[in-house]
Amino acid sequence: MPLFGTNVKMHQTAGASAGYVEALAQLRCREDLQLFVILPFTSLDRVAAVAHRAGIWVGAQNMHWAESGEYTGEISAPMLRDLDVDLVLLGHAERRWVFHEDDRTIARKVRSALAHGLRVVLCVGETADERDCGAAALSIARQLTIALAGVTEPERVIVAYEPVWAIGAAGTPPAPAAIAAAAATIRATCDAPLLYGGSVTAASAPGFAGVPGIDGLFVGRAAGSAAGFARTLAAAYPHLMMDHDPRSNDRISEKEAQR
Numbered sequence: 001m002p003l004f005g006t007n008v009k010m011h012q013t014a015g016a017s018a019g020y021v022e023a024l025a026q027l028r029c030r031e032d033l034q035l036f037v038i039l040p041f042t043s044l045d046r047v048a049a050v051a052h053r054a055g056i057w058v059g060a061q062n063m064h065w066a067e068s069g070e071y072t073g074e075i076s077a078p079m080l081r082d083l084d085v086d087l088v089l090l091g092h093a094e095r096r097w098v099f100h101e102d103d104r105t106i107a108r109k110v111r112s113a114l115a116h117g118l119r120v121v122l123c124v125g126e127t128a129d130e131r132d133c134g135a136a137a138l139s140i141a142r143q144l145t146i147a148l149a150g151v152t153e154p155e156r157v158i159v160a161y162e163p164v165w166a167i168g169a170a171g172t173p174p175a176p177a178a179i180a181a182a183a184a185t186i187r188a189t190c191d192a193p194l195l196y197g198g199s200v201t202a203a204s205a206p207g208f209a210g211v212p213g214i215d216g217l218f219v220g221r222a223a224g225s226a227a228g229f230a231r232t233l234a235a236a237y238p239h240l241m242m243d244h245d246p247r248s249n250d251r252i253s254e255k256e257a258q259r
């Protein structure tokens, strides 16, 4: 089953997320397509019920590995479960490179998330330096091996391959062959569903979705509005959309704007 989701990063207040998710709940897709939205902590409680009624999974962008404790400013897996959150994003490049999370830290978080019944979207990807040294496969395999060491419920793990150099406004999209090579490396280490993420747009989505070994897409900027989410989704998986009418995008924008 293809998966399609977004991480809205630090871009939405709870009110903005409510409008966003209500608009996404209007999307009509076939049942064998799973949508998910990864939101700021402050939005989760507000949107979980609406998202779940529409069959959309809700995710958090990070969590601490401990259940509770003297960790000022942190959020734990039981706190996320208490808000009816389905999944947590771990190992995103911004957590690794801006907040200096290392592989061992990510591994502790993965184990805690799974132990508390959450799904995990685990991001892995090489830096431009690692790519240029021919060490992309080594870096991906290391990140994955450490993050999944000791994991006993691998069926709740989704891997997102996101090369660091492909993410964000300065990112450059990889060639399909590079994604296929990374997918083969990841498959050699684990058998989880595999998403591609990094500079996915409505124009590039069909190509990325069609790369062998890729089971879904993980989108940032292009899905920043509900209409952008819908456009990118419909471009990637037109055969799984029940409503092909481009005017549905206008209805979705209106719904989002009503908030």
Ligand code: PGA
Pocket: 007, 162, 166, 167, 168, 169, 171, 197, 198, 199, 200, 218, 219, 220, 221, 222
């Ligand atoms: P982008 O972000 O689609 O805006 O490049 C992807 C990500 O950070 O996951």
